[in-house]
Amino acid sequence: MKVAAVQMDVKILEKERNLERILAHLEAAARAGAKLAVFPECALTGYCFSSREEAWPLAETLPGPSTEKLAAAAKALGCTAVVGLLEREGVHLYTSAAVVDPRGILGAYRKMHLPCLGIDWFNTVGDKPFPVFETTHGRIGVNICFDCSIPEAGRVLKLKGAQLLAIPTNWPQGSDSWQHTPEVRATENHMHVVAANRVGEERGFRFAGHSKIVDFMGKLYAEAGETEETILYAELDLAAADANRVVRVPGKWEFDRLAARRPEMYGPITEHKRP
Numbered sequence: 001m002k003v004a005a006v007q008m009d010v011k012i013l014e015k016e017r018n019l020e021r022i023l024a025h026l027e028a029a030a031r032a033g034a035k036l037a038v039f040p041e042c043a044l045t046g047y048c049f050s051s052r053e054e055a056w057p058l059a060e061t062l063p064g065p066s067t068e069k070l071a072a073a074a075k076a077l078g079c080t081a082v083v084g085l086l087e088r089e090g091v092h093l094y095t096s097a098a099v100v101d102p103r104g105i106l107g108a109y110r111k112m113h114l115p116c117l118g119i120d121w122f123n124t125v126g127d128k129p130f131p132v133f134e135t136t137h138g139r140i141g142v143n144i145c146f147d148c149s150i151p152e153a154g155r156v157l158k159l160k161g162a163q164l165l166a167i168p169t170n171w172p173q174g175s176d177s178w179q180h181t182p183e184v185r186a187t188e189n190h191m192h193v194v195a196a197n198r199v200g201e202e203r204g205f206r207f208a209g210h211s212k213i214v215d216f217m218g219k220l221y222a223e224a225g226e227t228e229e230t231i232l233y234a235e236l237d238l239a240a241a242d243a244n245r246v247v248r249v250p251g252k253w254e255f256d257r258l259a260a261r262r263p264e265m266y267g268p269i270t271e272h273k274r275p
Contacts, residue, residue, distance in 0.1 A: 001137060003164070003192075004034035005232040007211040007224045009200035012046025015058050019044060019066050022083060023073050029231050030077035035137045037081050037231075038196040041145045041168040042095065042119065044085040048203040052093060052122035059086035059093055063105050071100040078102055080135045082142060084168040092124040097142050097168045101135040109142035113150050118170070118205075120146075130156045138163050138238035141191075145169040148181050148195075151188070152269060158189040158258070163216075163238040167195040171208045173226075178210040187218030190244050190257055192236050199227055216241040 006025045010018055022043055029037040041047065044066055049055040060066055066085065074081055080101040087096035087108055095111040110126030130153065133140045141157030141164070148154060148167050157165060165185060171178050178197060186193040193214040198207035209226035213234040221234035245256040 001035050001238060002033045002233055002235050003194055003213060004029040004032070004037040005194050005196040005211040005213055005222070005224070006037055006039045007197060007199055007209055007232065008040060008043065008229050010040065010043055010046050010198055010202070012048060012202050013058065015045055015066070018046070019069065023069065025231060026070075026073055026079070026081055027077060029233075030079045032231070032233060034233060035079050036135075036140070036164070036166075036194070037079060038166045038194045039081065039083045039168060040196050040198045041084040041097070041170040042086065043083055043168065043198075046202055047118040047170045048205055049119045049122070050203075052119075055086055055119050055122070056088065056093060059088040061089060062087055062096075062098060062108050067098045067100065067105050070098065071104045074100045075102045075104070080137045080140070082140070082166040082168060084144065086119065093119075093122065094126060095120055095123050095144060096126075097144055097166070099133045099135065099140065099142070101137065103136065106133045106135065107131060109144065111144040111147060112153065113147050115146045130160065132157060132160045132162045140164050140166055142166045142168070145171065148185055149177060151185075154185045154189050154191070158191050162191060163241040164192040164194065164236070165189070167193060169195055169197045171197050171210070173206045173208045175208060178208055178212065182212045182214045183218045183220060186214040186216055188257065190216050190246075191241050192216050192238065197224075199229060217246075
């Protein structure tokens, strides 16, 4: 299956402009044969807000006007899309990623780990623990940006059956996450990774680009540069990620990173953190 990582510039406070660009990129990816397209974190709204009040008018409920347009495009194009946005529910504001496929809006993942940066200073911590989306094109999990710096975030998705980890991100210049994280998360979890980062500048932050597509063995299939808007493509066999046993030399060098786990030894991982 061909997958795509859409590396794009985003303009803060210009939601309609950003949505038009997202829809255009989605159509371009689908016309090129991609069945899955991953977009950056907060691709719909921008990220570097100075207050919750500034961001609130740009947030949407799910379903909402923008996700309904995305779902209609996904249906017309026969593809799945993961798109970063700001989601509101009641009084809460979340950094989220909507997942749509030809059947409609499947739901959203809400960022679970919030750094002291941008809108995440003001948002509510995610309350939907790592859903796996059963799309028409495979089982997809989502981490948003800083989430993938927490190894357990990817591991839980693998244990729940995800074949591919989509990472909508806003890695700024100065972050080293793009250099190592996609390959490491793919390798340790035997799971494909599609990371879509931003380019351009927003309120003093310049984004690092370097979107990546990595297969379940940690092989880098495609990587973008740090400044250009582009769409990366790669052919991935999503079902192959389900075969967890790796055979290098039959009977002499075989391993399974999932079967080898010793959960009874990992108690400190689930202990409540100290204040």
